[in-house]
Amino acid sequence: MMNTSVMTAARAAATVLVLACAPHAVAQAWPAKSVRMVIAFSPGGGTDIAGRLLAKRFTETMGQTFVADNRAGAGGLVGAEIVAKSPPDGYNILVTTASLAVNVNLHPKLAFDPIKDLAPIGGIGITPTLLVAAKSVAANDLNSLVQLSKERPGGLSFSTAGYGLLQHLAVEEMSRRADARFTHVVYKGGAQAATDLIAARVDFGSFAAGSVIQFVKEGQLKPLGVIAESRSGLLPDVPTTAEQGLPGFDAGVNFMLYAPAATSKKAIAALNTELNKIVGDLALRQRFADIGFDPTAISPETAAAIMRKTADDWAPVIRRLNIRLD
16 A cells, blocks of 8 residues: 555646646637738739637637737738747738739749648638629720720720739730730729729729629629629629630639637637638528638648649740749
């Protein structure tokens, strides 16, 4: 039988062990404070609305405040770099698109690698890329738009939410294939680009549908086509570019949630589980549809594969156009 002194020593050792482990256990609890959710585009657009919906739901279900923080600029690179270079502690996450990956081919001197330095958490939704025109423009489809660009001195101007986005690359590729005369007018976000298009300061625009779908529904902008092979359920009456004689490419945008690359798998798994619940919530599906999102509940691995495929699919277009952003 263990004597009293030995038992006392054992209890003391056990107490020391518990006290030593307690701070570590507390340190491992996540989330233990507010989480910054960087939205890589300006306020008012579809990405911003979706990000704020997620922040609200995460705050309600995860026990800590998720703070939406708009950091727009450089086609989403400003916000992405902030998160990529943040501590990988689970307290900095990013709302942006999988098309961020094309920047590895656009920027030879990029300060970070979107594929290597960010860890996809999961999908938010897919939105088609939509061509829309100012109501005053005498074109109602892609073919008449191309023809008008050839007839008008100086061609036609088009707006996007940023240089090097899929919306920009797709129109440049369309212009090359159709021998159209299009001039790009760059904005720092979809909201201002759409505002200027409604005011006819530019002729047409190429947008993630979430940025302009409400304006189309309200009759403030007219749709010319969806840049895709198949029609979108969000815009079933709008013909695709493939239907209008330009098959072979799809500029649908996958919106995703990311963390810094070294973020713990536990934090990423917890966020993915909750994210999939949110985007799968039938009560929110209509809200997402209103901003042009078809919700996508996917794993981090699937999200990473989509990101790599996006980079690979558009690399040939970037090379053909010889686009380099220094």
